[in-house]
Each structure stands twice: as C-alpha cells, then as structure tokens.
Amino acid sequence: MDERELRELVRAVVVGAMSEAPGGNATGAAVPPPAFRERGVSPEDIKLAKKAAVWMGGGIPTPPVLQLWHPAGDRSYYLGKTPARLGVGSAGLRYRTETILQFLSDHATARDAVASVVDPQVVASLGLVPLVSAAKDRTQFLRRPDLGRRLSDASREIVQKQAIRGPQVQFVAVDGLSATALSVNLPQMLPLLNKELAAAGVRMGTPFVVSLGRVVCADEIARLTGAEVLCLLVGERPGLRTAESMGAYVTYMKVRNFNEAMRNVISNIHSGGLPPAEAVPAIVQNVLRALRDKRTGVDANG
Amino acid sequence: MNLTTQVRGRHYTFRDLKEVLAKSNERKSGDELAGVAAQNDTERVAARRVLADVRMSELRESPAAPFETDEVTRLIQGDVDATVFARIRDWTVAQMREYVLAQTTSGEDIVAVGRGLTSECIAAVSKLMTNLDLVLAASKIRVVTHANTTLGLRGRHSVRLQPNSTTDDPDAILAAAMEGLSWGIGDCLIGVNPVTDTVEATRAILDMLHEFTRSWGIPTQHCCLAHVTTQMEALKRGCPMDVMFQSLAGSELSCCAFGINNAMLAEATAMISEMGTAPGPNLMYFETGQGSELSSGGHHGSDQVVMEARCYGLARHYQPFMVNSVVGFIGPEYLFDGKQVARAGIEDHFMGKFHGLPMGCDVCYTNHMEADQNDLENLAILLATAGCNFFMGLAMGDDIMLNYQSTSFHDNAAIRQLLNLRPTPEFEAWMERMGLMKDGRLTSLAGDMRVFL
Numbered sequence: 001m002d003e004r005e006l007r008e009l010v011r012a013v014v015v016g017a018m019s020e021a022p023g024g025n026a027t028g029a030a031v032p033p034p035a036f037r038e039r040g041v042s043p044e045d046i047k048l049a050k051k052a053a054v055w056m057g058g059g060i061p062t063p064p065v066l067q068l069w070h071p072a073g074d075r076s077y078y079l080g081k082t083p084a085r086l087g088v089g090s091a092g093l094r095y096r097t098e099t100i101l102q103f104l105s106d107h108a109t110a111r112d113a114v115a116s117v118v119d120p121q122v123v124a125s126l127g128l129v130p131l132v133s134a135a136k137d138r139t140q141f142l143r144r145p146d147l148g149r150r151l152s153d154a155s156r157e158i159v160q161k162q163a164i165r166g167p168q169v170q171f172v173a174v175d176g177l178s179a180t181a182l183s184v185n186l187p188q189m190l191p192l193l194n195k196e197l198a199a200a201g202v203r204m205g206t207p208f209v210v211s212l213g214r215v216v217c218a219d220e221i222a223r224l225t226g227a228e229v230l231c232l233l234v235g236e237r238p239g240l241r242t243a244e245s246m247g248a249y250v251t252y253m254k255v256r257n258f259n260e261a262m263r264n265v266i267s268n269i270h271s272g273g274l275p276p277a278e279a280v281p282a283i284v285q286n287v288l289r290a291l292r293d294k295r296t297g298v299d300a301n302g
Numbered sequence: 303m304n305l306t307t308q309v310r311g312r313h314y315t316f317r318d319l320k321e322v323l324a325k326s327n328e329r330k331s332g333d334e335l336a337g338v339a340a341q342n343d344t345e346r347v348a349a350r351r352v353l354a355d356v357r358m359s360e361l362r363e364s365p366a367a368p369f370e371t372d373e374v375t376r377l378i379q380g381d382v383d384a385t386v387f388a389r390i391r392d393w394t395v396a397q398m399r400e401y402v403l404a405q406t407t408s409g410e411d412i413v414a415v416g417r418g419l420t421s422e423c424i425a426a427v428s429k430l431m432t433n434l435d436l437v438l439a440a441s442k443i444r445v446v447t448h449a450n451t452t453l454g455l456r457g458r459h460s461v462r463l464q465p466n467s468t469t470d471d472p473d474a475i476l477a478a479a480m481e482g483l484s485w486g487i488g489d490c491l492i493g494v495n496p497v498t499d500t501v502e503a504t505r506a507i508l509d510m511l512h513e514f515t516r517s518w519g520i521p522t523q524h525c526c527l528a529h530v531t532t533q534m535e536a537l538k539r540g541c542p543m544d545v546m547f548q549s550l551a552g553s554e555l556s557c558c559a560f561g562i563n564n565a566m567l568a569e570a571t572a573m574i575s576e577m578g579t580a581p582g583p584n585l586m587y588f589e590t591g592q593g594s595e596l597s598s599g600g601h602h603g604s605d606q607v608v609m610e611a612r613c614y615g616l617a618r619h620y621q622p623f624m625v626n627s628v629v630g631f632i633g634p635e636y637l638f639d640g641k642q643v644a645r646a647g648i649e650d651h652f653m654g655k656f657h658g659l660p661m662g663c664d665v666c667y668t669n670h671m672e673a674d675q676n677d678l679e680n681l682a683i684l685l686a687t688a689g690c691n692f693f694m695g696l697a698m699g700d701d702i703m704l705n706y707q708s709t710s711f712h713d714n715a716a717i718r719q720l721l722n723l724r725p726t727p728e729f730e731a732w733m734e735r736m737g738l739m740k741d742g743r744l745t746s747l748a749g750d751m752r753v754f755l
Binding site for chain 1 (some may be wrong): 331333334379467468471473474476477480481513514517518582633634635640668669670671674675696700702705707712716717719735744749750751752754755
C-alpha cells in the first residue's frame, strides 16, 4: 500500500468518522445521511485512522475536501428518473416470475421485429414502389451486410425504368433491422412529409421501399435517379424498450468523394422517443437546409 | 514449414500460415464473411493437423500484419521476452498446447511462457483447444491488478457496474448505481458509457461518481467510457478519474479507424498515472471484440481470432487494470449465434489470460443475433468457472442506452453464490460495514437502494 492510497483510505475513514460525531462534521456541512450514522465506521476504524494519520506525519487529516453526498429525493424519485429495469425485487437471487415473463415478452417483440416484413397494405396505401436488396432471405441479409447494401438486378431495373428523373428529393424507406418500425411509423409520417415538402415547392421523386436493405442501398437509388437530396427512413436495431424505433438520414448527394460523415442523422424516432409527428418538421428542415446549402453532414453543421 | 497433410486419404495443401491459422478456426460467420474460413469440417481438421506441427518461431516470423507497415506488429514483436522465446522457439503448437494443459504447469508458468510469445502464437494454441481445454487452462491463471482496490484474486468474482442512461442524466445514473451497489455490483468499476462524447459530459458524470463514491467510502474505481482523447482533455481540466478507457483493435489500420495509435495510448497511460485519482499501478481499461478489424477493413486477410489476440498483445504493453471482450455485441455477421458467441468468449478469455491480462468479459447478445437469455447465462457460468476476473452488471441486463443485453445484478449475485465467489476484499469489507453482506452472503438489505437514501 503506497502513501497515496493510504491517504485515500484514511480520508474515507475520516469522512465516516466525522459523520459519526454528534453535531455534524468539522466543515459545518449539513447533516449526513442517516444510513451513514447508523451503519457507519466503527470506533476501531476511527482509532486506526487517527493512528495512521499520525504515522503519516501529517497529524489528523484536514476535514474531507468532498461535501457529503445528499440524495435528491427518495427511492420513487430515483426510480422515476430512468426507464432502466430497477426496483423489480427478486425471487431469491433470481427474477420474480412476472418480471422475467415481461423481459422475455419484450425480447420476443424485438426478435419478431427483426424477422418482420413491411406491411403490404402500408406499402400500397402510401403508393410506395417495392424493391429488394441483393440478399435472398433474412438469414443471408444478417450474415452478409454487403448484399443488403446494394439492390438486386431486378430492382435496379425497376428504378432505371420507372423512377422520376432528377428530383430534388428522393424518398426511400429501408426495413433494416425492423420492418415493424416502418409499418408503424410510415403511415403517420409520409403523408405529412410529402405535404410539407410540396408546400415548400420541392420536386419529389418516386417513393421507394426496400426490403432486406441497409442504409447504403438507398444511395444507389438516389444516384440512379440523379436526385439532389436523399431522404431515407430506416428501421433501427430493436432494443427491449421498443422495436419500433426508426432513423432518418438526410444526405446531399451531388458531392465528390462521399463519406459517411456527410449524412445528417435523426435517430430514436418512435412514440416513446422522438414522436413521429415531431420528427417530420425536423426532417423537413434538414431537407430544405440541404437544398439551400448544397451540403450535409458534420461540416455542414459546424 | 510443412503446409501439406492428408485426412482420410485426401490431400490438403495450404498456401501459407495465414491460411492454415484461419482455416483452423471453429466456424464463425465473420471468417466466412471475410472469405478465409474452411470450406468444411474436413478441411478444418486438415488445417489443424498442419498447425499442430508449426513451430513458435515460424509463427513469430509470420505476423498477421507486416512489420514494416504496422505499428501494432512492431510493438508486439518488441515486447517478446528474448530469453523466454529462445527457450521455446522450437516448440510446436501441439507441444505448447500440452504444456499449457499439463498438471505440472501452473498458471504462473503459463503467463511466464506467454511473455515469450507473440499474439499469433497464443492464437494458434487456442485453435487446437476444445471449450473445456480453454476453460481448464485459463482457470489456472490468476492475473491480479490494483488501482484503488485489488482485482483478480482467487475466489473473487468482480463486476463492472454499467449504469448507462439514455440522456446522461446524473440521477438516472445514480439510481442504477445505488441499486447495483446494494447488490454487491460495482466492486471493480463503476463505468458509464456517455451518450455524448464530450469533455463536459465526461466531467459531469465523473464529478458526480467521485462525490458519491468518496462520500460513502466505496472502495472501487470510476470511469467514463468516452474516447481516450476526450478523457485526456477532461483530465487536463482537473476532472477526477480513477481509470481511463479505450477500445482497441489488432492492427494499425483498425486502430486508426478507432482514432488511436501507440503514441496516443502511451500518452494516455502516462497522463492517468500522473493525474488520475487512483494510485495504480494499473490504470487503463481496454475493450476488444472479435470482428472489429474486418469491420474496419484492417484484418489483413487474417481470421478474427488472430486479430483479437493481437488486441491483447497491444493491451499488455500498457499494463491495464482491466480488459474485456464485448463478445456478443458486434452482431451476427461476425458471430452468428449463441454457440459462436460462447466459443469466442472462452477463446478471448484464455488468450487474454495467456497474455498476462486481467481478463473480464461482457457476456452479451443483441436482438438481431440467434442468441437469447439462456445462451448468455450458459456462457456466464462457463466463464465464471474459468476464473474470469469480472463481468458487467446492469439492471436485468438491459442496456437502455446501447440497446443490448448483458449480465444483470441478479445474474452476478447468483453466480457468486453458485461458485462460492466473493467481491474484491476491500469491497466485501465495505459491504459488511454497510450491512449488505455477511460471511460472503448477501443480507436481506441487499438489492434495495434505500441503504443510500
């Protein structure tokens, strides 16, 4: 044990010792928490601390430099501050039955979201043109990120033959790791997004939705249509709290030497995070700024 | 060097040692993604037959990344103990495996030999070992380190408390920290991953943890897992910090993708020694994980076990307080399912300990991989049995910020009781003073944050 460590130890014990003393500590700080007074340092500890302090040659250490910590509230205050799974009790050293069932239920929802496909009714009602990546199924999509980053040959042909050429904004939805997120959020967002961009006089391209896709596959679509700005919505990796979280990427495409830092990202879009209705104005603002400044990304915001 | 063998009458010839090493691996989706995996089980066995006869000197002479262009290779080669190497240079991988497993070989012996090996040598040995081989050999090795308190003693199982918040809210962090501490979680570290990687966020989190831990006399370490450059800047501005964190990769290219290099790590280590709030001597905390080199295009055509081993070669240069692989975090394209994660977890633990490192593990899974809670619990028991220094501890294992599942307060408490393991001695004494633990068992007060309120 070296001197510095010993000093820390002594200080810790003295902090406790001070809080044991009636009438508060030497700095005149407020009364220490009751638990410390009840189960604090033993008299032996205090004696040892004093002995050690004298041995160190410094006499009794000065009162602690740290204020004693005070809670900001009671247990329910702290539990209310976080969505973490605290205060769930236990069955012995394991979870209560209801607690583990809730946990497994949340995990099942997340797993199902990963395996999900975008609701065909949503696709049809929003007038989205469906495309698919080069991955042949969900398992291959998970194993081969490279395949999810590009379109299948058939889908590329669809874009080349059917898409509006040279739009100002190309909209693409990509399922990513949660098609559920698209099925839930798109109906709330896309009509509003179209309305606001149309009101701003923006020329929109053909809207696409890609299954088994990753973020990068949307770049290919925007390049094929010659769009100026890519507006992408993608299903994010589901957590236990929600399987409906979506990310929005706004990217100015007419640049040389493109890199990932050139995207503007708004993440955590879902009813329990950034609500879809609030995300739309943020996305519209990003798109309009991209069209005006002719750039997006880290530098554009700096 | 012989690169040819026969399995059931069929001849196999391999191009070079890199191919032999890669094809000797247990099946991993990341090696398949990289295009370096064996085509089938027979080829895998053929590669292992060839590898068994390769000498330590031959492995040392074939680093995964070229000496001339890779500073991680140069650092690993430079750290090899010449005297030890001279003694074992002609040993084959098979001989080394049997030496490590021998009843007459102690944990100290293994670590001593490890000082004379490059990371490629250590990776090679692990490729010829079954899961139980890896658990048994690793269980012999104790690596003890000290910052404020002592980590890694036999009979101890420590936990990094990971009270992450979605907003870096101090009270949200404290809520999880207080409940965790009352379970006996957090004896090796209270480490927060910040949402925003800024000096201000780092400072706010550490100021709060410092005041709390020092006021309650909690014998542990604190850390904020921002980028190392952010932490250095915070230190310069007087931020309290017991331990400094950084993620590592196994090649210069991939370290570059993490925004680090050897000089920066050396500077960080010197700075935390000089300006940190813990006496040390071990003050760095590193995280690694199979697959990160491929993901940043810095794997040099090597497999993910070799590249992971090189992270440990890099880590040992800085005599860290703790190191852990975040084994289930990277995703199914590198480790597809629970079986692959389990294999990687016990490989990483063994390879780290062989390097003389204080290895822990973030036993975890994401929701897009073929793994679940049972896979996590199985691996936790395996690794605790292997003498793993520490795990993570979160409320029900649910990381609300990073969106993955790791080991919980309950899991760690159960593992301690199951295997008769205790927190660090300093922390155990504190728990006894707080009335949270008696004779190594949690009391009825445990698990309730009200002990602090």
